Amino acid sequence: MRSGEPADVTRLLIAWRDGDRAALDALSPIVYQELRRLAGAYMRQERPDHTLQPTALVHEAYVRLVDQSLPDFANRKHFFGVVAHLMRQVLVDFARAHRSEKRGAGLKAPLEEGAAVAAPPAVDILALDEALDRLATFDARKASVIELRYFGGLTREEVADALDLTLATVKRDLSLGEAWLRRELTARR
Numbered sequence: 001m002r003s004g005e006p007a008d009v010t011r012l013l014i015a016w017r018d019g020d021r022a023a024l025d026a027l028s029p030i031v032y033q034e035l036r037r038l039a040g041a042y043m044r045q046e047r048p049d050h051t052l053q054p055t056a057l058v059h060e061a062y063v064r065l066v067d068q069s070l071p072d073f074a075n076r077k078h079f080f081g082v083v084a085h086l087m088r089q090v091l092v093d094f095a096r097a098h099r100s101e102k103r104g105a106g107l108k109a110p111l112e113e114g115a116a117v118a119a120p121p122a123v124d125i126l127a128l129d130e131a132l133d134r135l136a137t138f139d140a141r142k143a144s145v146i147e148l149r150y151f152g153g154l155t156r157e158e159v160a161d162a163l164d165l166t167l168a169t170v171k172r173d174l175s176l177g178e179a180w181l182r183r184e185l186t187a188r189r
Contacts, residue, residue, distance in 0.1 A: 009076040017073060024066070032058070035083060038153050042087055046125075052094055061086040077154065077162040081144075084152030092129045099126065124185075131184040135177060142177035145170055 009030060015023035039054035039061075046052075052060075064086050073079045136143035141163070148159045149170075160170045 009079070010073070013073040013076070013079055028062075031079070034080065035061070038080070038084060039087060041153055042091060042151070046091065050094070052091070057087055057090055060090045064090070075162075077158055081148050081152050081154070081162055085147060088129070088147070088151045091125060095125045095129075127185055127188055128181070131181050131188075134184065135180060139177070141165075142173045142180070145173040146177045146181070149174060 009027065012023045012027040012030070016027060035058045036054055039057040042057060043050065043052065043054050061083055065083060071078075071082060073082070132143050132147065135146070144163060145159055145165075148154045148162060149156065152159075154162065156167060156170050156174070159165070160167045163170070165173075
């Protein structure tokens with residue numbers, strides 16, 4: 001088995017959860033490039049003058065991951081979903097800090113496939129985070145599907161696999177969730 005295959009990553013995640021520090025040491029270089037790619041995708045969506053770099057985003061998410069009690073990772077995709085959520089939270093924290101410093105200036109972040117979620121090509125990352133949190137209060141599954149798809153970078157098929165849903169359910173949840181977010185973000189303007 002090549003290092004980095006899903007089964008190898010899953011095995012290391014389970015060993016890490018069970019307290020094997022060597023598993024974490026072996027896991028880190030295997031997943032680093034994928035995490036760096038994910039962080040790069042996030043940072044391309046951020047404002048041009050953002051001070052956080054993809055490497056720093058990966059490191060901040062990593063610190064948050066190892067400083068918390070570990071979830072029972074089901075597989076590699078679940079792990080990347082958790083890390084994607086942590087990266088989102090890091091970016092939201094940076095946006096909040098920036099907003100408090102600048103009193104609201106310049107917090108536009110274009111979304112990947114942004115036209116599907118918001119009418120304009122850019123959306124306020126804090127408004128999107130708040131809208132996703134509101135969506136999660138009454139439909140956690142739709143919020144998870146959207147987070148994994150747009151923030152986790154997973155394909156629809158990978159989202160279906162990670163959440164143990166059918167592809168049709170994922171497509172429906174994406175469509176309805178995107179429409180709900182579009183309405184919320186438009187109403188907020």
